Amino acid sequence: MKERLRLLVKVALIYGGVSKEREISIKSGKAVEKALKELNYDYKVFDIVEPLKFIKEISEYKPDVAFIALHGKVGEDGIIQGVLEFLNIPYTGSGVKTSAVCMDKETTKDILKSHNLPVPKSFTIKSMQEIKNKDIKFPVVVKAATEGSSIGVYIVKNQQELENALEEAFKLDKKVLIEEYIEGREITVSILNGKPLDIVEIVVEEGFYDFQNKYITGKTKYICPAQIEKDTYLYIQDLALKAYSILECKGAARVDFILSDKQPYILELNTIPGMTEHSLLPKAAKTAGIDFNNLVKLIIEGALNENR
Secondary structure (H helix, E strand, O other): EEEHHHHHOOOEEEOOOOOHHHHHHHHHHHHHHEEEEEEOEEEEEOOOOOOHHHHHHHHOOOOOOEEEEOOOOOOOHHHHHHHHHHHHOEEOOOOOHHHHHHHEEEEEEHHHHOOOOOOOOEEEEHHHHHHHHHHOOOOOOEEEOOOOOOOOOOEEEEEEEHHHHHHHHHHHHOOEEEEEEEOOEEEEEEEEEOOEEEEEEEEEEOOOOHHHHHHOOOOOEEOOOOOOHHHHHHHHHHHEEEHHHHOOOOOOEOOOOEOOOOEEEEEEEEEEOOOOOOOOHHHHHHHHHOHHHHHHHHHHHHHHHHOO
């Protein structure tokens, strides 16, 4: 009976998009598409490069749910979520407000900090001129405030590197975050339909977990579950769940941390985690005994069960 019900669910799979993460979105989308096919869902693929065509076609298709596999701007920032809400189409992941908030690293940190959750110290600037009035203690991390996949992220050790990084970051964003550099272990907690999965530790050979180490080098190692003392492990999972709850996330999300000794700091929250072969959510799900196809199924069922 359950299999028959699944056949009756029409899924609009949305991937591609117009952001700098388009190619990553296509990889995520194709992986999800393969799962939908193997699970016997009735589905159709949509892209949003031509907005009016997209709206016309998805309205005519009349899906029961939209599976959003878009990354970056227009996909994770509340815009596509708003379009789907207007069309009265349920969708995977978080709502409009949460998506917009979590896309902005500064706003996310301000909210978490107001709830006494640990985040690195930081400030934002909107022009190169503003940096002249700041007392910078190197090293620091420079981040384009509303980009994902570590695009526009730089660790800088001196004034010249700072100026170069800011120049590049301002090409991507009108607002740039300058954050204290905390040396430690890079870890992440994926949350699926309100339940935290095992912690993944990311170990890179050189540098940090930037775009190159995420998708290009193939040398990054992933340890799941991360080898962390039990009390600290549970504390990190609890922090991730609190952040998820405070920001009113839904479905699948991922909370990224830096762990310095036994003190974790929340770096950011991702409302549409990647679904590629390199992605962290599928790795954590696998450790919990959830294969990729079942992960896709649970994400869809979570969206259908939500009352937006």
